[in-house]
Each structure stands twice: as C-alpha cells, then as structure tokens.
Amino acid sequence: MQALRPHVYWAQRHGEIYLRVEISDAQSLSIGVEENILHFKGQGHGAKGENEYEFSLEFLKPVKPEHLCKMFGCIMKQKKPLFLAPDFDRWLDESDAEMELREKEEKMNKISIESRVRKDPFLGLKKGFLFMYNLVQFLGYSWIFVNMTVRLFILGQDSFYDTFHTIADVMYFCQMLAIMEVINPAVGLVKTGIMPAFIQVMGRNFILFVIFGTLADMQNKPVVFFVFYLWSMIEIFRYPFYMLVCIDTEWKLLTWLKYTIWIPLYPLGVLAEAVAVIQSIPIFDETKLLSIPVPKAIGTSLSFSFILQLYLVIMFLGLFINFRHLFKQRTRRFRTKKRKAN
Numbered sequence: 081m082q083a084l085r086p087h088v089y090w091a092q093r094h095g096e097i098y099l100r101v102e103i104s105d106a107q108s109l110s111i112g113v114e115e116n117i118l119h120f121k122g123q124g125h126g127a128k129g130e131n132e133y134e135f136s137l138e139f140l141k142p143v144k145p146e147h148l149c150k151m152f153g154c155i156m157k158q159k160k161p162l163f164l165a166p167d168f169d170r171w172l173d174e175s176d177a178e179m180e181l182r183e184k185e186e187k188m189n190k191i192s193i194e195s196r197v198r199k200d201p202f203l204g205l206k207k208g209f210l211f212m213y214n215l216v217q218f219l220g221y222s223w224i225f226v227n228m229t230v231r232l233f234i235l236g237q238d239s240f241y242d243t244f245h246t247i248a249d250v251m252y253f254c255q256m257l258a259i260m261e262v263i264n265p266a267v268g269l270v271k272t273g274i275m276p277a278f279i280q281v282m283g284r285n286f287i288l289f290v291i292f293g294t295l296a297d298m299q300n301k302p303v304v305f306f307v308f309y310l311w312s313m314i315e316i317f318r319y320p321f322y323m324l325v326c327i328d329t330e331w332k333l334l335t336w337l338k339y340t341i342w343i344p345l346y347p348l349g350v351l352a353e354a355v356a357v358i359q360s361i362p363i364f365d366e367t368k369l370l371s372i373p374v375p376k377a378i379g380t381s382l383s384f385s386f387i388l389q390l391y392l393v394i395m396f397l398g399l400f401i402n403f404r405h406l407f408k409q410r411t412r413r414f415r416t417k418k419r420k421a422n
C-alpha cells in the first residue's frame with residue numbers, strides 16, 4: 081500500500097517554525113530529522129480516510145534533532161510542496177513578529193531586573209532611609225525658600241542685608257547633612273558617581289563655612305541672599321523628586337523641573353558664588369585671616385586670598401564638570417522616557 085501525504089499547515093515566526101499535520105487518532109508516529117530533511121510517518125484519519133501518511137520536507141539548513149524548534153531565517157530550500165499550506169492560526173507578519181519578539185525581550189528584562197532587585201533584603205530599609213533624608217532636606221530648603229520669599233515681599237531690598245542672620249542656622253544644618261550625598265553613592269545607596277556630588281557639596285560648604293562663616297563683614301552683603309536663594313530654588317524640586325523615586329512614583333512636571341531648572345540656576349549659582357569669593361578677597365587680605373605662615377626668607381605669610389584666586393579657577397572647572405554631568409543625566413533621562421513612550 082502506497083503511503084499518502086497528509087495536509088500539512090506551515091507557519092514561521094522569528095525563531096520558530098510550526099508544522100501542523102492534519103491527522104486525527106494518529107498512531108505509530110515517527111518524526112525525525114536527518115541533516116536538513118524532516119521525515120514524518122504516521123497512521124490515522126487524514127485527508128484520505130484511515131490510512132498511513134508520510135511526507136519529507138527539505139530545509140535550507142541542517143537542523144539538529146535536539147533543536148527541532150530552533151530554526152532561523154528562510155529555512156525551506158525546495159519550492160513549497162503542494163501538500164503544504166500556510167497555517168493562518170499561527171501566522172504572524174514581519175511587524176507582528178518583531179513586536180512579539182520585543183515584548184518577549186522586555187518581559188525577560190523586567191523579570192531579570194525584578195529578580196535582581198528582589199535579591200537585596202535591605203532594599204526597603206535603604207529606600208526608607210533615603211526617603212527620610214530627602215524629606216528632611218526638602219523641609220529644610222522649603223523653610224529657607226519660603227522664609228526668604230516672604231521677607232523679600234515684606235521688606236523688599238532690605239531683606240538682602242540680614243539673610244545670613246535669619247537663614248544661616250538652617251542652611252548650616254542642611255549643608256552639613258548634604259555630606260550624605262557623597263556618602264550615599266560611596267556606600268552604594270544610590271547608583272551615581274561620587275565626583276559630581278563631592279564637587280557640589282564641598283563647593284557649597286566652602287562658600288558657606290569659609291567665606292560667609294568666618295567673615296562677619298561678608299554676612300550682611302546682598303550676595304548672601306542670591307547664593308542662598310539660588311541654592312534653595314533647585315532643592316525644593318530636587319528633593320521631592322528623589323522622595324517620589326523612593327516610592328517608585330513619578331510626577332512628570334516635577335521630573336521635568338528637576339532635570340531642566342538647573343540650566344539657568346547652575347551658572348547663576350556659580351556666578352553668585354564667584355562674586356562672594358571676589359568680594360571676600362580684600363577682606364582676607366586686610367584681616368590676614370587664614371593666612372599661611374611661610375619661611376622668613378620668602379615673606380611673613382601667604383595671604384588666603386591667593387588660595388581664593390586659585391579656588392576661582394577650580395570653581396569654573398567644577399562648573400564645567402557638573403554642567404556636563406547634569407546635561408548627560410538629563411539626556412539619559414529623557415531619552416529613556418522617549419523610548420518607553422514609543
């Protein structure tokens with residue numbers, strides 16, 4: 081008895097080929113691959129009633145028997161045999177297939193990220209700590225910003241002259257606490273570089289503790305107002321943004337502000353700090369405060385103003401490093417968001 085060919089439905093997706101052989105009550109099935117040829121043999125109820133059915137299919141490339149389902153590209157070498165029909169139930173056109181592949185990849189990525197995240201038993205504690213840290217900073221800087229704004233409205237320009245005496249204690253507290261921003265990436269609490277945080281925290285603390293803190297003559301200058309106001313203006317957006325990060329939430333407007341408002345504020349902040357440094361130079365020269373003693377052959381002492389002139393150069397280097405860092409962070413943030421939206 082000559083074996084008959086069954087109806088075979090064929091569908092191909094990116095990494096898989098589906099062959100559906102239309103035989104019911106199939107028995108004595110023998111399916112195998114030799115090099116690039118698939119052999120099928122079986123008995124059952126098919127297109128010509130109860131019979132033995134068999135067919136062979138030649139593919140373009142050899143197929144390992146253990147990888148029967150792992151074939152790529154256009155795999156059939158011969159012209160489509162007459163008994164082979166497309167299986168539209170499983171059929172995906174190219175864009176569907178691509179989309180399915182992308183969805184699969186995204187699912188796998190999500191699973192791998194989730195499993196990595198789940199591995200950290202202290203994650204809740206870390207997030208709780210960061211949330212509290214950001215909350216305290218937010219409250220501190222909000223108090224500074226609101227206080228300065230209210231005083232500006234009530235007293236006008238007069239408020240410029242006693243900013244330091246009204247605000248300094250809270251600013252000292254917030255800026256001391258901000259040292260955590262260097263420690264956090266150092267101990268792996270936040271995944272970012274230490275350098276930008278170090279530049280910012282040390283730069284600000286230098287102005288606060290050395291320039292304003294040690295010179296009483298600097299404390300009633302209007303420049304204090306501008307420095308403190310510019311610092312607090314970014315922080316009232318930055319810390320609530322971080323707080324939301326800690327509870328896996330996002331407010332789009334806040335994200336946009338956090339990643340955009342530094343563009344005018346950072347250069348203005350550095351400019352205000354530079355003005356403060358320049359204004360302090362004659363005071364340090366006059367008072368000889370913090371001057372460094374040198375061997376008598378060279379002179380009596382090295383004025384601190386020399387260090388300040390050096391600091392002015394370092395400051396613009398710091399501005400350049402951090403501006404570039406903030407710009408990169410911004411591009412990364414909005415590029416990732418855009419990709420997610422597409």
Ligand SMILES: CCCCCCCCCCCCC[C@@H](O)CC(=O)SCCNC(=O)CCNC(=O)[C@H](O)C(C)(C)COP(=O)(O)OP(=O)(O)OC[C@H]1O[C@@H](n2cnc3c(N)ncnc32)[C@H](O)[C@@H]1OP(=O)(O)O
Pocket residue numbers: 210211214270271272273276277278279280282283284286310311314318322323325326341342343345346348349350353394395396397398399402406409
């Ligand atoms: C005596 C020696 C001195 C030596 C130094 C001399 C240098 C002198 C130069 C001084 C120039 C300083 C001038 C400066 O004082 C002027 C001003 O500040 S003016 C006001 C305007 N300022 C700004 O706009 C700056 C704002 N600051 C920042 O954005 C950051 O503080 C900065 C350190 C610059 C960058 O921070 P970071 O690298 O952490 O970037 P991101 O904010 O994007 O965060 C990265 C990821 O980490 C997560 N993260 C970070 N911190 C926290 C936190 N506290 N809680 C929770 N999560 C946190 C964040 O979410 C990011 O993760 P993801 O991307 O997944 O969201």
